[in-house]
Amino acid sequence: MSESENSDRQDVFDRVCAMADAAAAAQAGLAGMNGQARNALLLALADALIDQADQIAAVNEQDCTQAFEEGMSAGLIDRLRLDKVRIADAARGVRMVAGLTDPLGEVVRGHDMPNGMRLNQVRVPLGVVAMIYEARPNVTIDVVALCLKSGNAALLRGGHAAQRTNRALVELIGGVLSEQGLDPALVASVDRYGRDGAQALMKARGHIDLLVPRGGRGLIRSVIEQATVPTIETGAGNVHIYVDRSVDMDQAIPIIINAKTQRVGVCNAAEKLIVHRDVAAEFLPRVAQALTQAQVELRLDAVSMDILAGHGLPEELLVRAEEADWDREYLDLKMGVRVVDSLDQAIEHINRHSTGHTEAILARDYEAVEEFSRRVDSAVIMVNASTRFTDGGMFGMGAELGISTQKLHARGPMGLQELTTTKWIGYGRGQVRP
Amino acid sequence: MSESENSDRQDVFDRVCAMADAAAAAQAGLAGMNGQARNALLLALADALIDQADQIAAVNEQDCTQAFEEGMSAGLIDRLRLDKVRIADAARGVRMVAGLTDPLGEVVRGHDMPNGMRLNQVRVPLGVVAMIYEARPNVTIDVVALCLKSGNAALLRGGHAAQRTNRALVELIGGVLSEQGLDPALVASVDRYGRDGAQALMKARGHIDLLVPRGGRGLIRSVIEQATVPTIETGAGNVHIYVDRSVDMDQAIPIIINAKTQRVGVCNAAEKLIVHRDVAAEFLPRVAQALTQAQVELRLDAVSMDILAGHGLPEELLVRAEEADWDREYLDLKMGVRVVDSLDQAIEHINRHSTGHTEAILARDYEAVEEFSRRVDSAVIMVNASTRFTDGGMFGMGAELGISTQKLHARGPMGLQELTTTKWIGYGRGQVRP
Numbered sequence: 001m002s003e004s005e006n007s008d009r010q011d012v013f014d015r016v017c018a019m020a021d022a023a024a025a026a027q028a029g030l031a032g033m034n035g036q037a038r039n040a041l042l043l044a045l046a047d048a049l050i051d052q053a054d055q056i057a058a059v060n061e062q063d064c065t066q067a068f069e070e071g072m073s074a075g076l077i078d079r080l081r082l083d084k085v086r087i088a089d090a091a092r093g094v095r096m097v098a099g100l101t102d103p104l105g106e107v108v109r110g111h112d113m114p115n116g117m118r119l120n121q122v123r124v125p126l127g128v129v130a131m132i133y134e135a136r137p138n139v140t141i142d143v144v145a146l147c148l149k150s151g152n153a154a155l156l157r158g159g160h161a162a163q164r165t166n167r168a169l170v171e172l173i174g175g176v177l178s179e180q181g182l183d184p185a186l187v188a189s190v191d192r193y194g195r196d197g198a199q200a201l202m203k204a205r206g207h208i209d210l211l212v213p214r215g216g217r218g219l220i221r222s223v224i225e226q227a228t229v230p231t232i233e234t235g236a237g238n239v240h241i242y243v244d245r246s247v248d249m250d251q252a253i254p255i256i257i258n259a260k261t262q263r264v265g266v267c268n269a270a271e272k273l274i275v276h277r278d279v280a281a282e283f284l285p286r287v288a289q290a291l292t293q294a295q296v297e298l299r300l301d302a303v304s305m306d307i308l309a310g311h312g313l314p315e316e317l318l319v320r321a322e323e324a325d326w327d328r329e330y331l332d333l334k335m336g337v338r339v340v341d342s343l344d345q346a347i348e349h350i351n352r353h354s355t356g357h358t359e360a361i362l363a364r365d366y367e368a369v370e371e372f373s374r375r376v377d378s379a380v381i382m383v384n385a386s387t388r389f390t391d392g393g394m395f396g397m398g399a400e401l402g403i404s405t406q407k408l409h410a411r412g413p414m415g416l417q418e419l420t421t422t423k424w425i426g427y428g429r430g431q432v433r434p
Numbered sequence: 435m436s437e438s439e440n441s442d443r444q445d446v447f448d449r450v451c452a453m454a455d456a457a458a459a460a461q462a463g464l465a466g467m468n469g470q471a472r473n474a475l476l477l478a479l480a481d482a483l484i485d486q487a488d489q490i491a492a493v494n495e496q497d498c499t500q501a502f503e504e505g506m507s508a509g510l511i512d513r514l515r516l517d518k519v520r521i522a523d524a525a526r527g528v529r530m531v532a533g534l535t536d537p538l539g540e541v542v543r544g545h546d547m548p549n550g551m552r553l554n555q556v557r558v559p560l561g562v563v564a565m566i567y568e569a570r571p572n573v574t575i576d577v578v579a580l581c582l583k584s585g586n587a588a589l590l591r592g593g594h595a596a597q598r599t600n601r602a603l604v605e606l607i608g609g610v611l612s613e614q615g616l617d618p619a620l621v622a623s624v625d626r627y628g629r630d631g632a633q634a635l636m637k638a639r640g641h642i643d644l645l646v647p648r649g650g651r652g653l654i655r656s657v658i659e660q661a662t663v664p665t666i667e668t669g670a671g672n673v674h675i676y677v678d679r680s681v682d683m684d685q686a687i688p689i690i691i692n693a694k695t696q697r698v699g700v701c702n703a704a705e706k707l708i709v710h711r712d713v714a715a716e717f718l719p720r721v722a723q724a725l726t727q728a729q730v731e732l733r734l735d736a737v738s739m740d741i742l743a744g745h746g747l748p749e750e751l752l753v754r755a756e757e758a759d760w761d762r763e764y765l766d767l768k769m770g771v772r773v774v775d776s777l778d779q780a781i782e783h784i785n786r787h788s789t790g791h792t793e794a795i796l797a798r799d800y801e802a803v804e805e806f807s808r809r810v811d812s813a814v815i816m817v818n819a820s821t822r823f824t825d826g827g828m829f830g831m832g833a834e835l836g837i838s839t840q841k842l843h844a845r846g847p848m849g850l851q852e853l854t855t856t857k858w859i860g861y862g863r864g865q866v867r868p
Contacts, residue, residue, distance in 0.1 A: 028809065111830065115839025119829065126841050127811070173694055187666065205658065209841050224639065228658055230842040251864040258866035360704040373859050375462065377561070383550055385862025395553065395858070395866070406558050407643050407855035408664040409843035421841035424829070427805050432692035433828070 012193045013264055014284065016155075016200035018206035020344050023153035025112075026183035031151045033037050033126050035102035038149055042098035045145070045176045046091040052172055053087040060137065060165040067135075067161045075265065080161055082137045090141040091419075097145040097398045103416040104151050115185045123420045125151030128208040128252045130201045131401070134160025134215045134221070140169050142399035144187055150419040157198050159215075202227040212414070214402045219254070221320050232410055234402035237267030237357035239327045242346045242372065243287075244363035245278040251384065252362040253282070258386040259360065259402065261294045261315045263330045267403060268358050268390040272336040274346045280339045285311045288337075293318045299325045303339040315324040322404050326353045343368055347375050357404045358390040379405060379412035441757040446627045450589075450634035454544035454641035457562050457587035460617035464684025465559050465585045469536035471614075472583055477530035479579070479610045480525040486606055487521040489539055494571065494599040501569075501595045509699065513839055514595055515627070516571045524575040531579040531832045537850040551630045554860040557854045559585030561643040564635045565835070566657070568649045574603050576833035584853040589642065590623045591632045593649075597625050597631055599648050622780065636661040639738050643855075646848070648836045669835035670703035672763045673821045677714040677721075678779045678797035678807065685818065686722050686796040693822040694792065695728045699765045701837060702792050702824040706760070706770040708780045714773045719745045722771075726751045730767045733759045777802055781809050790839045792824040813839060813846035 030038070041361045049056070055091040060082040067077050082090075103123055108119040129288050133139050140158055158166040166189055174184030190197035201211055205228040213223040223231055241256055259270035275284060283309045288298060292313050299321040300308065308318055325336045326349070340346045350359050360382035361372040373381045380390045390413065392400025397415025404410040410418035464472070483490070494516040501511050508856030516524075522840055524807025537557055563586045569740050574592055580587040592600040600623055606617030621716060635645055639662040646666050647657040657665055675690055693704035714761040718741045722732060726747050733755040734742065759770045761839070774780045785795050794816035795806040807815045814824045824847065825832025838844040844852035 072730045113823075113828065113830070117823065121623055121846075220772050224662055228839060232842075246862075255864060262867055268709070374466075378857070380858040380860065381864055385508075385860055385865040387868050388867035389551065389860055389862075389865070390858075394547070396547070406664060407668075411855050412555075412858045421845050423812070424814040424824075424846045425821055426814065426816045426823055428687060428817055428823075430682075431823070433696055433817040433822035434686055 001427050009199070013197040013200040013203065016190055016193065017204050017207045017298060019185070019190065020128050020130075020155055020204055022183070022185035023155060023188055023362065024207070026186035027125065027153035029182050029184060030148065030153070031104075033151075035104065038102070039098040040171060041148055041172070041180045042094050042145055042317070044180060045148070045173065046094040046098070048172055048176050049087055049091040049094065049141070049350060053084045055163065056082060056087055056172070057084050058167055059168045061163055065165045069319070072161065076135070076161075079134070079136045082165055086267075086364045090138050093142060093399050094108055094145045097149050097416075100149065100398045100416060103149075103420050108410070108422055113426075115431050116429065117431050120425050120427075121422045122250060122425060123417075124417055124423045126305070127420050128153045128207065129372070130155040130157070130204075130208045130211045130229070132157045132198050132201060132215065132219065132346070133159065135161035135178035137162045137165040137169060139214070140166050143401060144173055144402055146184055146399055146416060146419060147187070150416045152419055155201060156188045156191070157201060158189070158191060160191075160194070163296045166191055188396075199226070202229060205229050211403055217292075222375065232402070232408075233405050233406040234404055234414075234427070235267045236329055236355040236405055237269070237403075238272065238327065238353060238355045239268060239357055240272040240274055240350045240354060241270050241360045241387065242350065242359065242361045243273065243283060244277045244343065244361060244365060244372075245276040246363045246368055247276075247279055247283065247361070247385075248364055249279075249283055251288055255360070255362060255386050256287055257294060257387055259333055260291065261333070261386050262386070262423045264333055268387050269331070269358070270335065270387050272329055272338070272353075273336065274349060275304070275339050276343070276346070277339050277341050281307055284308055284312075284337070284339075288313055288318075292337060294333070296335050299334060299336045301338040306308060307339070321344045329355065343371055347372060351375075351377050357383060357403065358387045360387050361383065379403070415431055437655050438534045442650060443630050443633070444747075445636045445691065445808060446630040447637065450624055450627065450631060450720050451638050451641045453619070453624065454564075454589055454633050454638055456617070456619035457589060458641070460620035461587040462561065462562060462585070463584070464582065464620060465617060469538065470653070472536070473532040473612070475582055475616070476528050476579055478614060479607065481607055482524040482610050483521055483575070484529065485822060486817045487518045489600055490516060490521055490599065490606070491518050493602045493769070497596055497598045510569070510595075513568070513570045515699040516599055518669075520572060524572050525835050528579045531583050531850075534583065534716040534832045534850060537583075541566055542856055543781050546858075548864065549865050552866050554859050554861075557851075558857045560853055560855050562589060562641065563853060564589040564591070564663070565640045565644045566591045566635060566645070566647045566649065566653060567585055567593065567819045569595035571596045573604060573648070574600050575738050577835060578607055580850060580853060581621070584850045586853055587789065588621045589635060590625070591635060592623070592625060593627070594625075600625055633660070635686070636663060639663050646836055657783050666836070666838050666848070667840040667844075668838055668848075669701045670763055670789040671703070671840055672706065672724055672761065672787060672789045672790055674703060674706040674708055674784045674788060675704050675705045675821065676779065676793065676795045677707065677709045677717060678785065678799060678802045678806075679710040679714065679718065679848055680797045680799035680802055681710075681712070681713055681718055682796070682798055683720060684820075688722055689794070689796060689820050691724050691817070694725065694730055694769055695767070695820055696820070696822055698767055700822075701763075702821050703765070704769065704821050705762070705764055705796070706772070708786075709738070709761055709771065709773050709777050709785060710777070710780070711737075711773050717769070718742055718773075719747075722747055725769060728767070733768060733770045735772040738771045739772070763789065777805055781806060785811050787807075791837065792816060792821045794819065794821050813837070
């Protein structure tokens with residue numbers, strides 16, 4: 001790196017730290033508002049989104065056009081799009097967040113100490129929350145709504161392709177904040193600084209309280225390796241469904257089809273099917289027929305390959321799995337299939353290869369359900385239900401910030417509560433320590 | 435670094451990862467035990483400590499002798515010492531942890547989803563907890579007791595000076611684990627690998643679920659900068675006491691003396707005294723007399739220096755503060771003193787210079803107490819009580835793993851609950867996502 005690049009990067013770092021400090025100062029004002037005032041702020045934001053939907057959609061159209069010209073895939077452009085219908089959806093989401101229970105001020109624990117002091121642990125905002133995410137401007141609105149409701153400032157780094165839309169949204173939000181008597185520095189974007197801005201978010205320890213990366217494995221890996229700011233790992237989902245010997249086959253097949261195909265490119269979509277040997281000969285041909293009808297390519301271990309031979313299934317969709325398949329998150333119409341000898345072997349396979357996101361068991365046997373749900377070490381266990389339910393909205397959290405696959409602070413979908421910390425307050429009358 | 439040093443370090447890393455994986459495998463056995471069995475394990479550990487107290491004390495004597503010969507200070511040797519009396523204390527501590535409420539299995543949240551699924555968020559162990567700490571072998575016993583009670587494996591890196599004692603303790607613990615049908619790999623020490631062992635704990639992401647560094651600023655800084663494993667920052671305490679204009683002076687002075695002098699080298703000892711201008715002329719001479727009688731050196735701002743001149747206080751204990759004093763944690767018989775014009779200015783000073791550990795307000799005015807406890811952004815706020823109460827034992831948590839000064843996952847004293855994470859379990863009957 002040249003000296004001038006180094007000094008440019010230092011300059012960006014200093015600017016981002018200053019933005020974070022300004023956001024923190026503004027956050028004190030937000031934290032001083034009661035829950036009613038924070039809800040009024042969100043409702044004003046929803047109204048502003050509807051009022052300015054035409055302008056936002058027009059700006060977004062420019063982002064989409066440029067992305068198309070630069071050869072972005074249709075799927076990614078779809079995620080980038082924020083048209084009037086989606087703006088109305090987002091505004092509805094903001095109103096829903098306003099309607100959720102206030103996470104702040106809850107007394108989490110409390111008791112009188114033996115010396116007569118009263119001790120309360122109270123829920124408070126984290127402070128300054130930073131987020132690095134893909135080019136999906138509706139995420140900007142979700143994240144800002146969650147942060148404001150939970151009393152936090154937000155520093156945002158959205159994907160390059162959404163830069164115009166995000167700038168317009170941050171401006172709109174700043175206008176609403178000002179109208180409500182808050183400092184617009186409360187919500188800021190570091191997009192203008194490109195990659196150096198993202199780097200600065202990772203290193204601004206003492207200025208930023210939490211950094212959530214959301215996106216591909218490369219981004220998440222680089223955040224884990226480089227960040228000194230506390231972070232939460234999100235998103236990777238090598239999701240397993242275990243079909244027990246006690247499975248209800250008629251119930252199981254719609255669950256597997258839903259988990260695999262209802263939406264393919266998302267982290268809670270199923271990627272692996274682990275089948276107990278005792279039911280494999282009967283169950284595998286049935287589920288394989290349903291899956292291949294839905295154009296799912298099956299990546300099969302030796303046993304399942306043998307079982308499926310000669311059932312008249314489309315051969316191009318029956319592929320022998322490699323060892324590396326067991327660790328892959330396809331995010332595609334593909335599914336790894338393995339036959340196991342026992343529940344124990346299924347649990348062992350899953351705990352070795354899973355990313356700790358979501359796993360399901362399909363079983364009628366009570367003991368198998370208990371064993372599986374206790375011993376599988378993942379954020380979410382689904383029993384006789386689709387893995388697609390792992391979602392902040394489905395869990396009743398309103399919008400979600402992401403799905404944590406780590407164990408510290410937050411595990412599974414992150415909503416309002418995960419955007420808070422606590423503070424202990426000891427109320428004394430002159431007590432000293434003997 | 436030479437090539438052979440590099441390959442040695444890689445070798446240590448691989449060995450530490452293997453130890454962590456063995457600990458994780460053993461942890462599955464512990465997590466499968468019910469609370470009663472985990473308590474029985476702790477009681478057996480307490481008994482073994484008493485039974486083998488002579489041998490442990492004799493080994494510790496060797497560590498202490500060597501430390502003395504190598505010129506360790508009396509204070510540090512005192513922390514290193516684990517004689518029969520302290521072993522009995524530690525055993526009592528282990529029994530007390532056994533008597534605490536089981537943190538595992540608690541349903542943290544739960545509700546029926548609109549589609550009829552039952553959704554529970556349940557408290558479960560973290561998995562493998564690593565700790566890097568100073569040469570205090572009683573910490574080894576505390577940490578192991580907390581980890582076993584909460585269903586976790588423990589990987590330990592104690593201070594070099596306590597190496598013999600810690601080795602003997604880990605052997606003793608391994609014996610107890612074997613007797614109770616558990617794999618002794620559940621509790622292991624990486625001490626034999628020296629600094630490379632500590633480095634390996636920081637980098638073993640995917641093998642270790644939580645790393646807690648406890649010790650000097652240098653250690654904590656290097657962990658924050660280098661660790662890829664999730665960590666919790668502990669211990670630094672630039673602790674403030676704010677004396678409001680509404681203070682009860684007779685009540686305040688014993689609190690300040692206790693907070694500053696009851697034990698000097700600890701993180702919850704007060705380091706700064708912030709006094710409202712309206713009471714400074716009357717209060718400062720009184721408190722300064724008490725503090726200087728206790729041999730506390732006062733590091734004074736200009737206003738407090740003026741006020742204290744001509745009161746017949748020992749001049750060698752009245753020193754003008756430098757700007758850097760406001761950020762210093764003395765861990766010594768020293769206290770910074772500043773006069774402020776208002777509660778606002780006090781809060782601003784504290785939020786700028788505090789390490790976020792503990793701050794106290796001494797006041798009779800209700801509104802001042804509310805403002806201070808809401809707006810000061812620290813783990814613990816004490817109202818009219820000594821800051822020395824910030825302690826897991828005092829908070830009713832039993833032994834403590836350390837005091838977190840970060841906001842993520844744990845804030846303030848860390849006990850059993852802070853050694854857990856949660857898991858969501860969704861109980862369905864065939865539900866799929868529409």
